Amino acid sequence: MEKLSKLVEAGSNPFFANCEQTHTSAQVPSLFDESTESGPEVSVAGRIVVFRLMGKATFIKLLDRDGRIQCYVRQDEIGEEAYSAFKKYDLGDFVGVSGPLFKTKAGEITVRAKSVTLVSKSMRPLPEKWHGLADEDQIYRQRYLDLIVNDRSRSILQARSRIVREIREHLWSRDFLEVETPVFQTVAGGAAARPFFTRSNALNCDFSLRIALELPLKRLLVGGFDRVFEIGKVFRNEGISRRHSPEFTMLEVYQAYSDYRGMMDLFRSMIHRICENLLGTYDIQRPDGDVIHLAGSWTEARYKDLILNKTQDPDWFSRSREEKLKRATALGIEVDPASEDFEITNDVFGKLIEPTLIQPTFVTHLPKELVPLAKLSPNDPSTVEVFELCINGQEIAPAYSEQNDPIAQREAFEKQAGEEIQKIDHDFLTALEHGMPPAGGMGVGIDRLVMMLMGTQNLRDTILFPTLKPRATGES
RNA sequence: GCCCGAUUAGCUCAGCUGGCCAGAGCAGUUGACUCUUAAUCAAUUGGUCCGGGGUUCGAAUCCCCGAUCGGGUACCA
Incomplete structure (x- = not known):
């Protein structure tokens, strides 16, 4: 001064x-x-x-x-x-x-x-030159200081931008149209999560902020844009943790005349491109020393087989709800006693299996109750034509053969709405009734993808300005 | 939401079996130095020990309440 x-x-x-x-x-x-x-x-x-x-x-x-x-x-x-x-x-x-x-x-x-x-001129001192800035709160609140003194933060956040660029170029080169759809929605659909709300003075009505990109993009399939994608923020009013941020970035891709298997190829080639052009390696070092191998074609596993293998119980799926509850608890996980049958099974998957899937694994044939927006599998109508790609012990990308039967879609929505208090997007159903081509669709959590590729342990390390509680008073 | 832990100088941290003035390194300030790599050397400034209350002759240190952050957990197809 x-x-x-x-x-x-x-x-x-x-x-x-x-x-x-x-x-x-x-x-x-x-x-x-x-x-x-x-x-x-x-x-x-x-x-x-x-x-x-x-x-x-x-x-x-x-x-x-x-x-x-x-x-x-x-x-x-x-x-x-x-x-x-x-x-x-x-x-x-x-x-x-x-x-x-x-x-x-x-x-x-x-x-x-x-x-x-x-x-x-700089009128304030820089953080300590050798230890850098270590106070986690300050790293996120004053990210500019973190970027000046912590090289690791710089490189992760720069890499994020380059990863997104590779994804865009990959999709552009395959003739996908990049679009922008509304953040304000009258019904926040396409996923099950509590939305944020806001209000328009001009229209005198309330809006939800979107929790997924899915439904508007599918309307574009109906409209004839048969290869579309969007990269954008979605907002979920849920808990915040190392793996969860209230606003995060999703990529959603829809390709007509394809299906979930087509999405497998698309995603794998996308990741391989990033490995080649950006990382210079197909092997990702995790903080715990394990290495994730991204080369090759990746494992496929049926949901059912994973469950049977984990529970060591060949009769798991024919057991009663109470029996499943008992056995799941015996395996050492907490299960809400009010859970439905398939929810107990999914707890086993989410808590005991998913965290162990470090190497890329396409989990297929999920039970239909879990995925209301996908087509039933022709061979086994109790399952759907989807994969959930797990890498790094996390779900990175789910993909479906998208449901385009408006009757079946309406039933699935009504069933879901009955269980949870959820509104139905009737306009979307009307759109489906006009006919939607068969399509494969996929969602990718960009933040988690960057986390995996950069080997970080906290989602916030991949977000420039993470959501934080506002400072109570004054300035320093 | 619940359970644990943390909060001391601008930054990184020590001090916590209650007791002389709350300390170090870096940054800052003053000086020396024409190949340094965390430069070096000499001197020096800087504190609401997160906030509030309590116990005590005496609290950074023990107890209670609150704030903020972190970790775990719950919710999140």
Whole structure:
């Protein structure tokens, strides 16, 4: 603060200044010619994150969008007056540095400053340079500080953006149309979750925020857009945890004249593309040391077989509700005693099987009660034509052969609405009655996908600004 | 929602069997230093020990209430 007013008194307000950036920290090393031990003149710019002053010469490091670049500033090269002004710069200030390249004794390619310009002053100190910022609350509340000092956070969040870009390019290249559908919905459908509500003054009515993208996208199938996808935020007013965020990003894809098996190929090829173009590996290291192998064609397993295998009970599915309840409890899981038959079985799946599916596994033939929007399996009408892809012990992507029979769809909705207090989207049913082509559809939780690919343990590490409780008072 | 844990300088943390002034490193400030890599060396500033109440001659430390955060758990096809 005092420094700033001194600067202004001295007639140089840094906030009026700007500078050139011809290259980034990542581009500079490739410009250096090892044979001549020299490089061209460059202009780099960034925030000072290292400041090592040694009398009449100083090393600084600038942080730009690609990382860090070292600069060497000498009094005899920028002049006495400029150097004494430079010495007053602080960690955290933004500067531009221009000059040729050289290699230090330690072998680091460095910009030898011919000029240094202060372009923005930092009036608050940076977090500790060695330990970085560790306070989790502050990491999320002041993400900008986290990004400055914690390289891991930077790379995860940059990777997220690049992953989404690969997904888009993959789908574009297969002639999918990217669309945007409404966040405000009169009936929040396509999933079962408590919605958030908001109000329109102009229309004098209440809206839910969407909990899924599904129903509007299927209307587009009816309308003849037979390959569509959307990447967007959905909102669920439920608990927050390491794996749950109230707003999160979904990809939903619908492809007519395909089915859930087509979605398998689509998703696998998408992940393989990311491995190849971005990660440079098909093996993902988990924090616990396990490795997820994404190469190849991935395992398939029937829901029923997984259950029978886990319960070690060949008669599981013919047992009574009470008997299942007893046995599930004996396996060491908590089950709501009021649960329906299929819910008990699904608790066994969710609590005992899913967490163990670290390697990619397509779980197929789910019981129809769990999935009201999918087609029944022709061979076994108690199951549906779907897969639930589990990787990293989490459900990453469910996909269906989408239900396009309006009568069957209405029945499934009514059954669901009877159990839970849920409204039926009648307009969607009307749309189905106009005819929807057979289609495969898939939903992908982008945040969880990034979590898996980046090997992080907390969903919030993949979200730039996670939802937090507002600060009670004042500012720091 | 419930159960555990945490909260001390701008940041990272120590101190917690109740007892001389609440400490260190980094950052800041002042000085020395023309190849540093957590630069080094010397000096120095900085505290509502999360808030409130209680026990006690005495509380950062023990007890109660509250706030915030984290972990687990529940809800979430």
